[in-house]
Amino acid sequence: MDYQILSGSVLFEGVSLEELHQLITCLRPENRTYKKGKIIYHAGTQNVAMGLVLSGCVHIEHNDLLGNKSILNQILPGEIFAETYACMKNEELLVNVTAAEDSDILFFDVRQVLNLCADTCLYHMLMIQNLLFVMARKNLALSKRCLHTAPKRIRERLLSYFSEQMARQGGRSFTIPFGRQELADYLNVDRSALSNELSKMSREGMIRIQKNKVYYLGEDLLF
Secondary structure (H helix, E strand, O other), rough: OHHHHOOOHHOOOOOOOHHHHHHHHHHHOOEEOOOOOOOOEEOOOOOOOEEEEOOEEEEEEEOOOOOOEEEEOOOOHHHOOOOOHOOOOOOOOOOEEEEEEEEEEEEOOOOHOOOOOOOOOOHHHHHHHHHHHHHHEEEEEHHHHHHOOOOOHHHHHHHHHHHHHHHHHOOOEHHHHHHOHHHHHHOOOOOHHHHHHHHHHHHHEEEEEEEEEEEEOOOOOOO
């Protein structure tokens, strides 16, 4: 088990390496691996365990009846998923959880996470506080995505997303953590239409793109 990834996770922030070993021994999580494209949880699943990505990448996806897919979130190493559903008994998942790359996942029974042992370890309580922080931050991230997908025009959606990335990464150049199809799914637009709009913005001198690196050359955004 990669304790370096675990110790760097927000879930275990403030927990020493020694305490982390004790906590993992107490919680007894299950380690599983998934190939790229494998569905970890299907929509409609109940009583799931909370997952922590050790390596690879996981996507939270919504698929409608017409086969259209939207990426709601991307879960990277050290981050967790399905924690909200794990805390809600018999609540069906509204989304699919899919391995976007070959992934190594650690699964926690949330009942063991939330129920303190007789020793009432301070680092266990700290883990629970961290879990609440993660859940609050994800609610905020979902709200941001709603803001990005609210505009009708693709360019407005892109500019809204670019504005957030520039603020987060601290400059007018930033890296997009998605491929072209994944970005289209995240913004809930057609890939060809997205590519056409990005090409048009490049021709107009608004942006310059090098693979996943974007240089914003336009006027300051007001989003």
